[in-house]
Amino acid sequence: MKRNTLTTAVVAGLTGMAGMVSVSNAVNVNPDGMGQVLLYPYYTARGGNDTLISIVNTTERGKAVKIRFREALNSRDVLDFHIYMSPYDVWTAAVTATDAGGAKLLTSDTTCTVPYISGDDSYGGSVDFLDFDYAFEGGDDFVTDPSFDGGPKEIERTASGYIEVIEMASMLAVPDEEPEDDSAEYVAWAAKHADGEPNDCQALVNAWTENAAEDAVLGGAWLDDETTGFDSDDGVPTGGLFGSASIISVSEGTMFSYNATAIDGFFDAGDIDHEEPGLETPNLETRGTAATSYAFNGTDVDEHTWDFFDGESENAMLALNAVITHDKLMNEYTTDPTAAAQTEWVVTFPTKKFHVDGVDEVIPPFTRTWSYDADADSPKLTEACEDVSFVYYDREEAGVPTADTPAAEAVKPVVSPKPPIEASEEEETIPFQLCREANVIRFASDDEVPAASEILKESSRADTFPKLGYSNFELPYASGWAQLELADVPDGGVDDINTRQSVASEEGEYVEGLPVIGFGVTTYTNGNNGDGVLANYGGTFQHRTSRNVAVSSAN
Numbered sequence: 001m002k003r004n005t006l007t008t009a010v011v012a013g014l015t016g017m018a019g020m021v022s023v024s025n026a027v028n029v030n031p032d033g034m035g036q037v038l039l040y041p042y043y044t045a046r047g048g049n050d051t052l053i054s055i056v057n058t059t060e061r062g063k064a065v066k067i068r069f070r071e072a073l074n075s076r077d078v079l080d081f082h083i084y085m086s087p088y089d090v091w092t093a094a095v096t097a098t099d100a101g102g103a104k105l106l107t108s109d110t111t112c113t114v115p116y117i118s119g120d121d122s123y124g125g126s127v128d129f130l131d132f133d134y135a136f137e138g139g140d141d142f143v144t145d146p147s148f149d150g151g152p153k154e155i156e157r158t159a160s161g162y163i164e165v166i167e168m169a170s171m172l173a174v175p176d177e178e179p180e181d182d183s184a185e186y187v188a189w190a191a192k193h194a195d196g197e198p199n200d201c202q203a204l205v206n207a208w209t210e211n212a213a214e215d216a217v218l219g220g221a222w223l224d225d226e227t228t229g230f231d232s233d234d235g236v237p238t239g240g241l242f243g244s245a246s247i248i249s250v251s252e253g254t255m256f257s258y259n260a261t262a263i264d265g266f267f268d269a270g271d272i273d274h275e276e277p278g279l280e281t282p283n284l285e286t287r288g289t290a291a292t293s294y295a296f297n298g299t300d301v302d303e304h305t306w307d308f309f310d311g312e313s314e315n316a317m318l319a320l321n322a323v324i325t326h327d328k329l330m331n332e333y334t335t336d337p338t339a340a341a342q343t344e345w346v347v348t349f350p351t352k353k354f355h356v357d358g359v360d361e362v363i364p365p366f367t368r369t370w371s372y373d374a375d376a377d378s379p380k381l382t383e384a385c386e387d388v389s390f391v392y393y394d395r396e397e398a399g400v401p402t403a404d405t406p407a408a409e410a411v412k413p414v415v416s417p418k419p420p421i422e423a424s425e426e427e428e429t430i431p432f433q434l435c436r437e438a439n440v441i442r443f444a445s446d447d448e449v450p451a452a453s454e455i456l457k458e459s460s461r462a463d464t465f466p467k468l469g470y471s472n473f474e475l476p477y478a479s480g481w482a483q484l485e486l487a488d489v490p491d492g493g494v495d496d497i498n499t500r501q502s503v504a505s506e507e508g509e510y511v512e513g514l515p516v517i518g519f520g521v522t523t524y525t526n527g528n529n530g531d532g533v534l535a536n537y538g539g540t541f542q543h544r545t546s547r548n549v550a551v552s553s554a555n
Helices: 005-013 155-159 188-191 201-207 316-324
Strands: 002-005 038-045 049-057 063-071 078-085 088-095 104-105 110-114 127-128 160-170 241-249 254-259 263-264 292-297 300-305 329-336 342-348 369-374 380-382 388-395 432-436 438-444 471-474 479-485 516-524 536-542 544-546
Touching: 038 049, 038 241, 038 342, 038 438, 049 063, 049 078, 063 155, 078 155, 078 188, 104 471, 110 201, 127 241, 160 241, 160 438, 188 201, 241 263, 254 316, 254 516, 254 536, 263 316, 292 316, 329 342, 329 516
Parallel strands: 438 471
Antiparallel strands: 002 300, 038 160, 038 263, 049 088, 049 241, 063 078, 063 160, 078 110, 088 104, 104 127, 241 254, 292 300, 329 479, 329 544, 342 438, 342 516, 369 380, 388 432, 388 479, 516 536
16 A cells, blocks of 8 residues: 555645546546546435436536436446537436336436437437336346346336446547538537537437438447547546536425535546447446556545456456445434434445346455345345444434443334344444445434335335335434444354455555445424424435555455
């Protein structure tokens, strides 16, 4: 591990200036909030919630961007397409519910997409999320139906999840005048807005169209050469993207907003990956070749280089893991009944899929694979659950009740899904499981476990897949803070694993914990405003985290 001073790290690897490539080519979480990759930890279209999302291009070059929506349980792809943003462009959309209980995308934005989705196109500005990646009707096992994963097959599975945005390439400069329609410069001109409308979105659709009409502008151009409009120097992803999301309930009068986590330095110079729409790639595993990571650790920065698991090739996903891996996650909560207060946390593992789904052996730091045994006496789903624990405190330093220091009228935490072992009164940490990719944790002042959580409306799945519902905590204190222990594996968890660690870096060191992003939300209700007066309030709070790097394997 190399330790750099904070000043050196900022200069060398953490540039946040629009249009600038990180001079270190090291993967990092950009502290200025702009990058080449944006990770949105949660969207929901459940229980009257809608999610508004935006992506902003702060640079003078157009961008080819992949946006992908993944459902919350096993990160299966439920919708993805390309966005072709012009310089200084903003793309916005909303995720809302369908009559069938799934999610759909709505947009009135005119920015070019492929397929083209706007208020004036054949989609009518709306496209439903899809279940093909987990519910294909070919069969109920991995042999006859590779998409089947043993989880729920209903369309409602698309109603919540998370979002990944990946810059694929930067366009050539926009020409001053309309170029010839068969020239490379036509791509940037077509995406450029004039009087609020792009010049020629249809040409970009044509470029990916097989057997396009002979007179179609750019017809099939990207099928022949996907780098058309992006050259090896100017086409390198330059970052400068930022984004945000807001979860809005019109009926309850609440809005919870958060900024997307921005990853910069994800691509080496000369790296362009402008792939055909409809493919699972590019994604966080296949996209990017920069294999060095820079991560803040107190006032220093940890620098590591990562080889792929065969030790022969480099992989940016391992570097991405390193910069978002934390051994502890902390935030506040309140369940004060006098203010009708409620708190829920979102805890998302955006790279978990590539470690646990479709692999023969789980890849660290995760400890279980997602698998389905159709040949068992009783077909069985094994969720990729992670055994973790948490500690909690009230606002006056009182911690988890023990036999020696009981809390007044303390009630032992109720956990859903059921923990792997029962907590005793002597234990100072409470074990439980996180089984989803995007987890919702509900804090409660009583032991009731409603069918859906009150704020984000996440289902308990109590009657079908309880491990894949939200987690429910009843705490003895009305307000305080809690800490998830992500590095330590509780007793009774996976055999022979005491500490979660990454694979070894090239330096022979290990980052402890899990790669995680997320936030907390809290609502209050004022019952004294009188009839007909809206009295709901809410706020969003970023998780706090810590990091630890070990110089040897702990297992």
